[in-house]
Structures are given as structure tokens and as C-alpha cells.
Amino acid sequence: MGFLGKGLFQGMAVTARNFVGTYFDRGTREKLVTYQYPEEKPPLPENSRSFPFLVYDGTPDAMRCVACKICETECPPQCIYIVMDRDEKGKPQQRPKVFDIDISVCMQCQICVEVCPFEAIKMDNDYEKSQYGRFDDLIEHLPDLLKSNEYYNEIKPTEAKAVDAKLKAEAEKKAKKGTSKPAAAAPAKPAAPAPAPKPATAPAGKITIPEDAPFTAEQRAWLAGFLSAGGVATSGTGVSPVAVAETTGETPVPLPEATPAAEAPAGGWPWHDPGLGMSQRMDLVKAAPLADKLMAAMAQTDCHACGYDCRGYADAIAAGSETDLSLCLPGEAETAKKLEELMKEAGKL
Amino acid sequence: METIYQLIAGWFAGKPEWLPLAIAIAVPILFIVGVYPAIFAYTTLVERKALGRVQNRYGPNRVGRWGILQPLADGLKLLTKEDIVPRDADKFTHFLAPVIAVIPSVLLFAIVPIAPGLVPVNLNIGILFAFAISTASVLALFMGGWASRNKFSLLGAMRAVAQVVSYEVPMVLAAVAVVMAAGSLSTLDIVKAQTRGGLEIAGWFVFQPWGFVGFVLFAIGAMAESARTPFDIPEAESEIIAGYHTEYSGFKFALFQLGEYLAAIAMAGITVTMFLGGYLGPGIHIPYIGGFIAAFWFFLKLGCMILLNIWIRGTWPRVRVDQLMGFAWKVLLPMSILNIAVVGLWHFMGNKVLAWGVTAAILGLAFVILAKISAAGNIEKRTYRYAN
Numbered sequence: 247m248g249f250l251g252k253g254l255f256q257g258m259a260v261t262a263r264n265f266v267g268t269y270f271d272r273g274t275r276e277k278l279v280t281y282q283y284p285e286e287k288p289p290l291p292e293n294s295r296s297f298p299f300l301v302y303d304g305t306p307d308a309m310r311c312v313a314c315k316i317c318e319t320e321c322p323p324q325c326i327y328i329v330m331d332r333d334e335k336g337k338p339q340q341r342p343k344v345f346d347i348d349i350s351v352c353m354q355c356q357i358c359v360e361v362c363p364f365e366a367i368k369m370d371n372d373y374e375k376s377q378y379g380r381f382d383d384l385i386e387h388l389p390d391l392l393k394s395n396e397y398y399n400e401i402k403p404t405e406a407k408a409v410d411a412k413l414k415a416e417a418e419k420k421a422k423k424g425t426s427k428p429a430a431a432a433p434a435k436p437a438a439p440a441p442a443p444k445p446a447t448a449p450a451g452k453i454t455i456p457e458d459a460p461f462t463a464e465q466r467a468w469l470a471g472f473l474s475a476g477g478v479a480t481s482g483t484g485v486s487p488v489a490v491a492e493t494t495g496e497t498p499v500p501l502p503e504a505t506p507a508a509e510a511p512a513g514g515w516p517w518h519d520p521g522l523g524m525s526q527r528m529d530l531v532k533a534a535p536l537a538d539k540l541m542a543a544m545a546q547t548d549c550h551a552c553g554y555d556c557r558g559y560a561d562a563i564a565a566g567s568e569t570d571l572s573l574c575l576p577g578e579a580e581t582a583k584k585l586e587e588l589m590k591e592a593g594k595l
Numbered sequence: 596m597e598t599i600y601q602l603i604a605g606w607f608a609g610k611p612e613w614l615p616l617a618i619a620i621a622v623p624i625l626f627i628v629g630v631y632p633a634i635f636a637y638t639t640l641v642e643r644k645a646l647g648r649v650q651n652r653y654g655p656n657r658v659g660r661w662g663i664l665q666p667l668a669d670g671l672k673l674l675t676k677e678d679i680v681p682r683d684a685d686k687f688t689h690f691l692a693p694v695i696a697v698i699p700s701v702l703l704f705a706i707v708p709i710a711p712g713l714v715p716v717n718l719n720i721g722i723l724f725a726f727a728i729s730t731a732s733v734l735a736l737f738m739g740g741w742a743s744r745n746k747f748s749l750l751g752a753m754r755a756v757a758q759v760v761s762y763e764v765p766m767v768l769a770a771v772a773v774v775m776a777a778g779s780l781s782t783l784d785i786v787k788a789q790t791r792g793g794l795e796i797a798g799w800f801v802f803q804p805w806g807f808v809g810f811v812l813f814a815i816g817a818m819a820e821s822a823r824t825p826f827d828i829p830e831a832e833s834e835i836i837a838g839y840h841t842e843y844s845g846f847k848f849a850l851f852q853l854g855e856y857l858a859a860i861a862m863a864g865i866t867v868t869m870f871l872g873g874y875l876g877p878g879i880h881i882p883y884i885g886g887f888i889a890a891f892w893f894f895l896k897l898g899c900m901i902l903l904n905i906w907i908r909g910t911w912p913r914v915r916v917d918q919l920m921g922f923a924w925k926v927l928l929p930m931s932i933l934n935i936a937v938v939g940l941w942h943f944m945g946n947k948v949l950a951w952g953v954t955a956a957i958l959g960l961a962f963v964i965l966a967k968i969s970a971a972g973n974i975e976k977r978t979y980r981y982a983n
Contacts, residue, residue, distance in 0.1 A: 251966075254911060261649045261910040268648045280652045 292402055295369035297349050298358055300391045301398050309392060310366035313342035314549025316576050317358035317367055319520050325351035326358060330550075340550050345391060349375055350384040363575040364551070365409050371401050464521075467514040517542040518556065524580060536592050537564035543584035545576035563589070598712040599623070623715035627704045634897075635856045636666035642905045649909035676845035684842065685742040692739035692839075693847040696854030699732040703861035706782045710874050710889040714783055721782040722774060725865055726767055729820060732858055733759040736822075736829065736839045739851070743842035751838020754916065755829035759820055761923040766816025768931035769809040772938040773800060773869045782865075786873035795879060799872035804955040805937045810870040812931050814903075817862035819923070821855060824908040828916055863900035864893075871896050926965050933961050 267277035281288050298317075302309040313330040331343035358367050370393070377383035399406040461469065515538070517527040527542040534542075541560035548555040552573035554562060562568035563585065571585040589595040600619035607615045640662060644654030655662035680689055706721035708714035718724050733756055740752020774780055777788035791798030800806030819826035830838035840851045867873060876892030879885045914922065937954045944950035 257910045258906065261906065264651055265645065265648045265906075265909075268651060277651055278648075278653070282653070 290371050290401075292404060294371045295354060295356060296371055296373045297352055297354060297369070297375065297386070298347060298356075298367050298391070299370040299393045300345065300388070301366055301368055301395050302392050303395050306389075306392045309341060310364050311342055311345065312340040312364055312366070312549050312551055313338075313345070314364070314547045314551065314576055316361050316363065316520065316545070316547050316549070319547070320357050320361045322355060322357060323351045323353050325349070325353075330548075338548075338550050338555065342388060345388045347386045347391060348384060349386055350380070363578065365413060368398055368402070368405075368409075464519065467518075468516065470514050515541065515557075518546050520546040520576075522546075524584065528584075535564075536588065537561050539588050540564055540585060543577070543581050543588060544574045545578075545581060547576045549576055551575040566594070597717060623705075627701060627715060631701075631704055631857060631860060632853065634860060635853060636670070638856055638860065638901055639669065639852075640665050641901075642908070645902070645905045646909045649906075670849065673846055673849040678845040678847065679842075681744055681842050683744045685744070688738050688742035689842070690847075692735050692742060693843065693850035693854070694735075695738060696732060696735035696851050697857065699728045699735075700854045700857035700861055702728045703858065704864070707861065707864040707868060708783050708786055708873055709893045710886045711879065712783070713886065713890070717781060717783050720780045722770055722780045722785070722865075722869075725861075726763070726770070729858065729862070730759070730763060732854065735854065739843065740839035743839070745842050747835040747837075748839050748841045750835045751829045751831075751841070754835075755822060755839060758822070758826060758829060758919060761920060762816045762819035762826070762927070765812050765923060765927035765931040766820065768928070768935060769812035769816065770869060772805055772809045772931075772934050775935065775938045775942070776800065776806075782868050782873070785869055786875060789872045789875055794877045795872065795875040796877070799870065799875070801870040801872075803941070804951060804958050805934050805941055806870055808930060808934050808937075808958050810866070812927055812934070813866055813870065814900075815927065817859075817866055818904065818907070819919075821859040821862055823855075823859055823904060825911040825914050826919065827913055828919060831913055859904060860897070860901065863904065864897055866900055867893065867896040871900075921969075926969060929965060930958075930961065933958070 264277060271278040300309055300311050313328050315328050315330075318324075318326040318328045325348040327344065327346040327348075328342050329344035331339040331341050333339055354369070356369050359369055375384075395406070395410070399410075459466075517530040517538075518541070519527075522530075524543070527546070528539070531539045531542040537560045540563050541556050544556045544559065546556055552559045552575075554568075559568065559573065563571065571589065572582040574581040574585075577584075586595065597619075599622055600615060603615050603618060640655065643665070644656075644662065647654030655665045658664040658668045680686055703725055705715045706718055706725055708717075736755040736759075737752045740748040740750075740755070743749070773785060777785040779785060779788070789798040789800055801810045822829050828834075828838075830840065835841075840848055843851060873896075874889035874893040876889070876895075879889040879892065881888065937957055940957075941950050941954055944953070
């Protein structure tokens with residue numbers, strides 16, 4: 247039945263239903279949809295993510311991160327800054343001393359999570375990160391970033407369960423191996439039995455790169471390698487390793503003789519660059535000695551997961567003091583396969 | 596006023612003669628100035644909360660429990676805002692307009708009775724006074740729009756004048772029907788004319804066919820007069836920003852709001868008085884507390900009318916200018932004129948049951964015919980100049 251003004255009353259009925267409905271909503275949020283934000287928060291989907299955090303097992307000291315810097319390298323907006331911890335002798339410890347994430351730069355892409363071989367960095371879902379300062383307040387430091395595995399299990403149960411299962415399987419595998427070869431990845435392993443080529447003095451007749459030249463550490467290393475390979479004869483002093491260390495912004499630890507490895511000769515190891523692919527790195531070491539080839543097969547992150555840095559591990563394998571070829575975690579299966587191949591080629595396996 | 600004077604005159608024997616008179620004058624003034632603005636303040640809160648619920652959200656609920664202090668916060672905010680007057684504005688008129696907007700609205704309450712014998716001023720021309728005063732509020736709107744020297748303000752003011760003048764006509768004619776039935780222009784007499792039965796409900800004019808039609812006509816007119824949705828084209832923010840109060844900020848804006856809401860509340864009070872039996876209701880004849888019960892019924896009915904206004908505001912869309920005018924002149928005006936004739940018929944028919952049926956039939960038939968006519972006018976085949 248239609249009459250003039252029927253629609254008006256139908257409209258009144260609709261609004262009345264909605265008005266009354268809000269008082270009988272009882273949390274279904276069908277009629278009263280508002281979340282009163284600071285007090286009520288909508289449940290987040292498990293896969294929601296905000297910014298990365300670092301996972302630790304048990305206590306914050308037992309963090310999973312080994313300061314391998316893969317995430318720092320891979321991070322597209324370069325918002326991660328890592329400095330590896332060293333003891334008073336300068337020996338690298340397998341944990342970061344500084345781990346900063348600038349959340350004003352972070353674009354929440356999760357690439358750091360995907361590249362991390364240690365399951366150490368994960369995406370948080372805490373979105374309440376606003377601060378009063380635009381600069382320092384928006385940089386998260388190591389203590390802010392560290393969160394327990396329990397917290398990880400709480401916010402992302404499915405993902406965390408899978409990660410826990412994977413880590414457990416790895417630990418069991420390692421334990422089995424450990425019966426034949428104790429403490430494969432123990433950090434207490436004596437570092438680098440084989441002495442590395444020591445850049446005691448810079449070769450004469452090299453172009454000096456002025457220390458205030460606007461180059462990054464990588465560019466500097468590459469330039470140095472290029473210049474020395476080209477053999478451009480000039481006079482002057484070479485770039486000292488300490489100077490290189492200083493320009494990289496890392497804590498300029500005065501390297502004592504006790505830590506023989508870790509620093510490239512002035513010529514540099516041009517393959518010592520995690521940005522290069524495996525085939526590119528292998529091209530660079532075609533004519534190099536075995537140790538260099540082995541080193542080039544590794545992931546070049548100096549992560550110390552094996553107990554050495556890349557140079558040290560390569561030298562140890564070449565010297566025969568290290569027989570386990572599967573210790574390079576960032577390199578994963580690719581590196582292990584390549585190392586085996588190289589050792590076979592050299593007739594040492 | 597008179598009731599209060601008679602009540603207290605005996606207490607002041609031996610005192611100066613003017614003292615009881617002054618008190619009798621002061622009490623209603625204080626009541627109007629104190630109670631109705633408080634009702635206004637909480638009407639804004641209730642309105643915002645109810646509109647929120649209609650739109651599936653909470654209304655204001657942050658200032659105090661249930662947002663109970665929200666009107667206070669609004670007032671403080673408006674008080675501390677910068678008062679901006681346009682450079683080219685007519686400054687004196689611009690200043691005067693919001694003041695004038697409030698005065699007629701406050702004056703309207705003078706003739707609204709809240710209990711038996713309790714009306715601020717028992718004018719024998721009460722209803723006439725109400726219309727004379729309420730029309731004056733359009734002056735304030737036009738002053739504000741004109742003085743702002745802003746085309747949107749002026750457009751809003753022009754619309755306001757056209758609308759108020761148009762809707763005044765059916766509204767007054769609807770009131771004429773009531774005046775005819777009650778035989779008096781005094782609001783107290785109009786309420787008394789609705790007395791019937793022990794419960795004091797059956798006699799309300801709204802329960803008679805002509806009274807119901809008159810009630811609808813008057814309520815529509817009152818809504819249009821106070822420029823409330825769906826008749827808020829004078830301040831249609833999607834078309835002309837805020838109409839006549841575009842150029843007003845701070846407390847002047849608050850005064851405009853106050854005037855508008857007070858007018859709406861006063862109109863609701865007059866509607867209650869004329870059609871819903873005013874203060875009449877069960878229990879008003881109980882000795883001693885009957886007066887309070889009567890006041891309770893009055894304010895309950897007033898609240899219901901205000902809620903109806905809010906409900907309508909939350910539901911209906913704004914009418915277009917041409918629809919607005921067409922509705923007033925083509926539908927409301929014929930109905931109200933017919934309504935006057937029907938009241939005459941009602942008055943002269945002895946058998947009230949028969950009269951009820953006859954008048955209802957006449958008015959129903961008229962409504963159907965008007966509906967057909969206006970519907971026929973609306974269905975127009977659209978022609979396109981270039982698309983065909």
C-alpha cells in the first residue's frame with residue numbers, strides 16, 4: 247500500500263531500528279561499530295606487521311642475532327645499523343654491540359626477516375610507535391628491539407611455531423654432528439689458525455685516495471683494488487687498514503696482532519662484497535689461490551656463525567684444520583655445495 | 596506571574612507594596628533565563644548523542660561521564676575563540692544580529708504554561724503574541740546575512756526569509772483552527788479547553804481529526820520556522836556553507852545557535868500547549884503535588900517533541916528549494932484552509948461521534964487528492980537536449 251509520505255515513515259523506522267539496536271549491540275559491532283581506540287583495540291590479524299624486532303631465547307643476553315649484517319646490507323631504505331660486539335682483545339663476539347633501526351625510514355617491507363638465516367629478526371605488530379621527537383626518538387636501539395620468543399609466539403603463533411620447529415630440527419642435527427666433531431659452531435673456537443696475508447705496509451707506488459674524498463667504504467675498497475690492479479705508478483702512502491676501518495664508521499678497534507684475519511690487504515678482496523652474486527664472485531677469483539676461491543664461495547657477511555670470519559674460515563679449510571664445509575649459514579646450501587666442489591677440484595676431498 | 600503574586604502577597608504584609616510585585620516578576624524571568632537555556636544546552640548533547648546512535652556510533656562521551664559536561668566544554672571553546680568580523684561587514688548590524696536572534700526566542704516562553712495557572716504572562720492574546728514575536732526572528736537572520744557582505748550569507752538569509760514567510764501562513768492557519776475550537780487566544784484557556792475525563796488525556800486536540808491534521812501542519816511549520824532539518828536550506832552547508840552565520844565565530848555563533856534552539860524548544864512548547872494538552876495528564880488534580888505532576892507532564896511532552904525533532908533530523912534529507920516552496924503553498928496551505936472549515940463543521944455538529952467520522956473522511960479525502968495532484972506533478976518525462 248502506497249501513500250504520500252510512506253517513504254518518510256520507512257526512513258524513520260530504519261533510523262529507529264539503528265538507534266535502538268546500538269543499545270543491544272553487546273559487542274557484536276553490527277549496530278555500534280566504533281572501537282573506542284585507546285581503550286579498545288581491534289584484534290590484529292596474525293599476519294599484520296609493523297616494524298622489525300629482535301628475538302631472544304630466555305634472557306635478552308641469549309639473542310639470536312649474530313651481527314652478520316645481512317639485513318643491514320639487504321635493507322632497501324638502509325634503516326638498519328649494526329656494529330658487532332668485540333671483547334677487549336678485539337675478538338669479534340657473535341652478537342651486535344649496536345643494533346639500530348630508524349623507524350622513520352623503515353618501510354616495513356620485511357626483507358630483513360626474509361634474509362635472516364638465524365630467525366633473529368621478525369616483524370612486530372605493535373603500531374603505537376609515535377614519539378615526541380622527530381630524530382633520535384624514532385631510532386630504536388638494541389634494548390628496545392629485543393623481545394622474547396614467548397612474545398613472538400604470542401603475536402604470531404603459527405609462524406613462531408614453524409620457526410621453533412625448524413630451529414629445534416637444526417639444533418638436533420648439529421648435536422648429532424657434534425658427537426663426531428664437538429662444538430661445530432661454538433664461538434669459543436680458536437680463531438683462524440692460518441695467518442692471513444698481512445697488509446703490514448702499503449705497496450709503494452700507489453695513488454692515494456684522500457681521506458676526505460666522498461667515498462663509502464665499499465667504493466673506497468673497490469677503488470683501492472682497481473688502482474693497485476691497474477698498477478698506476480705514483481708516489482705516496484697507501485691507505486692503511488685502520489683508515490679504512492675508520493671511514494666505515496665501525497668502532498675503530500686498533501687491531502692487535504692477536505687477530506690476524508678480518509682486514510683486507512690494501513688491494514682488497516674485490517669479491518668480499520655480499521652484494522655480488524656467487525657467479526660474479528667466482529669470476530673474480532679464477533686465478534686466485536684456493537683459499538681465496540673458498541672465501542669467495544662464502545656469503546661475505548663476516549657473520550662469525552662458523553666461528554671465524556670469512557677469511558679465517560676459508561684459510562682454515564684450505565689449511566685442513568676445518569673439515570666441516572656446511573658452517574656458512576648465510577651462504578646456505580649454495581655455499582656448502584660450492585665449497586665441496588672447490589675442495590674436490592683441488593683434490594683435497 | 597499573577598498566581599505567584601497572589602501566593603506571596605500575603606507574606607509581605609507591612610512591607611513595601613512593590614516588593615511582592617518585584618518578586619512575582621523576577622521569578623518567571625529567572626526561570627526562563629535559567630531553565631530553558633539549560634534545556635538548550637542538554638538538547639545539544641542529547642541531539643549529538645541520538646544522532647550518533649542513529650548513525651551507529653557513540654556520540655560525545657569523553658567530557659565527564661556519558662559526556663555530561665560536553666555543553667560546558669562547547670561553551671568554553673566558543674567563548675575562547677577569536678571573534679572575527681569581516682573587513683567590509685556592516686559592523687554594527689553584524690554585532691546586533693545575534694543579539695536580536697536570541698530575544699524573540701526567549702520572549703516566546705512568556706506564554707508557555709507549565710502548570711495550572713502557572714504561565715509567565717497570561718496574555719489574553721497569547722497565540723497572537725507568539726506569532727508576532729516568532730516572525731521577528733527572521734529579522735535577525737536577514738541582518739546577519741546582509742551585514743556579513745558575503746554572497747553565501749546573503750543567499751542563506753534570502754532563503755530564510757522566503758522559507759519563514761511561506762511556512763508562517765499554514766502554521767498560523769493551523770493555529771486558527773485551535774483558537775476556534777478553544778474560543779480563546781490565551782494559552783491557559785486553550786489548555787483548559789482540552790480538559791476531559793479523569794485522566795485528562797481524551798480531550799487533547801490531537802485526538803480529533805482536525806486536531807491531528809493541525810498538529811502535523813503546525814509541527815511542520817514550526818520545524819521550518821526554526822530552520823531545522825529537513826527545512827535547513829538557509830544554512831545548508833553543502834550548498835551555501837553555513838548560510839547567514841557563515842561569517843560568525845565564537846560567542847556570536849553560539850548566540851545564533853542559542854536563538855535557533857530556543858526557538859525550536861519554544862515552538863515545541865507551543866505545539867504541546869495547543870495540541871498535546873499542555874500540562875494535562877493523569878494525576879494533576881491530586882492536592883498539593885498536582886502542580887508538580889502537571890509540570891512533569893509538560894516537560895515530558897516537551898522532551899518528546901524535541902526527541903521527535905531530533906529523530907526527524909537524523910532521518911530525512913533536506914528538501915530542495917522549489918520542493919520547499921511547492922510543499923508550503925500547494926499542500927500545506929490548502930490543507931490548513933480546509934482544516935478551518937472542518938473545525939467549523941465540528942463545532943456545529945451535535946453528535947461528536949458522527950462528527951469525528953465525517954471530519955476524518957473529509958480530511959482523508961483531501962489528503963488523497965492532494966497526494967495525487969502533487970504526485971502527478973512530480974512524474975515528468977525527462978528530456979535530454981543532446982543525448983537523443
